[in-house]
Amino acid sequence: MSDLKERIAAGLTAARSRSTAYTDAEEDLLVRQHSPLMSPLVWDLAHVGNYEELWVLRQACGITPLRPEIDDLYDAFRHPRASRTTLPILGPAEARRYIEGVRGRVLDALDAIDPYGPDPLHRGGFVFGLVIQHEHQHDETMLATLQLSGTPGLVxxxxxxxxxxxxxxxxxxxxxxxxxxxxxxxxxxxxxxxxxxxxxxxxxxxxxxxxxxxxxxxxxxxxxxxxxxxxxxxxxxxxxxxxxxxxxxxxxxxxxxxxxxxxxxxxxxxxxxxxxxxxxxxxxxxxxxxxxxxxxxxxxxxxxxxxxxxxxxxxxxxxxxxxxxxxxxxxxxxxxxxxxxxxxxxxxxxxxxxxxxxxxxxxxxxxxxxxxxxxxxxxxxxxxxxxxxxxxxxxxxxxxxxxxxxxxxxxxxxxxxxxxxxxxxxxxxxxxxxxxxxxxxxxxxxxxxxxxx
Structure with a gap:
């Protein structure tokens, strides 16, 4: 694996480590909405995986969708944060299984892309940078949600x-x-x-x-x-x-x-x-x-x-x-x-x-x-x-x-x-x-x- 691909793999791992740490909590904390300004933490968790599937696997690599039936649930533009608790979103255990399945396929896809080719999503590893940054941004959002929750001992x-x-x-x-x-x-x-x-x-x-x-x-x-x-x-x-x-x-x-x-x-x-x-x-x-x-x-x-x-x-x-x-x-x-x-x-x-x-x-x-x-x-x-x-x-x-x-x-x-x-x-x-x-x-x-x- 090239140096660029090794840095991308490390970046993906670092982002996921944060997501995992911020959602290592009781189920009630993850599924509850702590403010109408914020999503339930479990929505953010599955959303980063759905975004990763959409952009790396489908858009950049043309891989058959894993869970197309959940796309609508994790579309941030269709569903405002205040309404996301009403959706049939994945529970914590299912969300973790889903994002792990996506990540395994994404790491396989990393070996196959050409970061020096003409495709703008591939060039310089852009699509991987897109999902790494996206997950870190949601990690910061999770921290803001945890602050609003007032739950001690989690951070x-x-x-x-x-x-x-x-x-x-x-x-x-x-x-x-x-x-x-x-x-x-x-x-x-x-x-x-x-x-x-x-x-x-x-x-x-x-x-x-x-x-x-x-x-x-x-x-x-x-x-x-x-x-x-x-x-x-x-x-x-x-x-x-x-x-x-x-x-x-x-x-x-x-x-x-x-x-x-x-x-x-x-x-x-x-x-x-x-x-x-x-x-x-x-x-x-x-x-x-x-x-x-x-x-x-x-x-x-x-x-x-x-x-x-x-x-x-x-x-x-x-x-x-x-x-x-x-x-x-x-x-x-x-x-x-x-x-x-x-x-x-x-x-x-x-x-x-x-x-x-x-x-x-x-x-x-x-x-x-x-x-x-x-x-x-x-x-x-x-x-x-x-x-x-x-x-x-x-x-x-x-x-x-x-x-x-x-x-x-x-x-x-x-x-x-x-x-x-x-x-x-x-x-x-x-x-x-x-x-x-x-x-x-x-x-x-x-x-x-x-x-x-």
Missing amino acids: RDGELPPGRPSGADEVFVPAGPFTMGTDTLPWAYDNERPAHRIDLPGYWIDRFPVGNRAYADFVADGGYDDPRWWSPQGRLWLQRSRAFAPLFWISDGGAWWRTRFGRTEPLPMDEPVQHVCWYEADAYARWAGRRLPTEAEWEKACGWDPKAGRARRYSWGDDDPGPATANLGHRAARPAPLGAFPAGAGAYGVEQMIGDVWEWTGSWFLPHPGFRSFPYPEYSEVFFDSRYRVLRGGSWASDPAVVRTTFRNWDRPARRQIFSGFRCARSASPEDSPEESPGHSPEHFSGRSPGQR
Whole structure:
């Protein structure tokens, strides 16, 4: 087996190990719907196998369908999450047998494909990258479901490096063009393509994501009660949700606590805030005299190397993520403290853009210029409208296989069960020097700092 095929086999095994670990639980936990926003865990489990059968075995290899009668049950577009408990889906034991049967045939198919041939599904192992990434994305969804379930003892935790004081530190990104998107990354999705040049004016962006301490200041200052900071849609969301703080925060005797996978613990003030929706991120930014970065601003600050004149795969370069550069792959079931990964900084000096929390941007999910749908329009194209906001960077629950500077996630602005946070930005003012050296930004903050009015 070639090196590429060995990497694909290892990737398939790693994704399945996560799926198996997150569904190694009592049957009731797997078949119950813990939120109308989420599927039963057993639906996700069989769905990844059905997707794998459809794309690898049927589409790429022309193999006779194994279970065509279940295709409709696992069609995510035909059946919204809230209705999936009403379907005659496979039970846990049958689902496990089904996905194991599919996987055995997929590994046999791996030996037969030509990754250097003309078929675009085969080339570079694209179809295998498609199913590996798809399963890891559902694994992260399973983690969000487990968090909502409140069941203790199901999710492993681990050690993370210490942080360092962050303060109100900004980084200046000078005006100029950069290349957004990609034409070269072999497993990139269609919505990341094609690469195209964008010329941005200069701007400032937070060196770190917004932390729990800063967000608690916003809450303490009456941020959820002051209509000045909320868009009309955000005010409507507040009325309907009755939110008063991020999801899973608990106020007790003047102190903040949080629930995390069935455990209640003091809120770590030095971690990035997570489980906030777009409306909350937007309101905080307005309160702080800032705004959310556009996704172009986010991508330039994360991956553009102005000295080399090219984009990096990750903020720190093209080397795979490691323990010194990012918090990914469920290394621990929480974000790392702010300032924990100086070795993961981008060329401009911005940190923790990869991993920890998905970061909301100010942009709607729309196609890049020259977009072409591949391999099917339902992955990206049907979501291109002004209903979904873009998130970038991945979270602690994201596998490195689905994280890169060009990867685009999207969700409705009201969603906060996901592992989402944000950082702020602001446009450069006339007095900002356009000659500021990349990577040597002053600790300058001319916007309204938390608590100031």
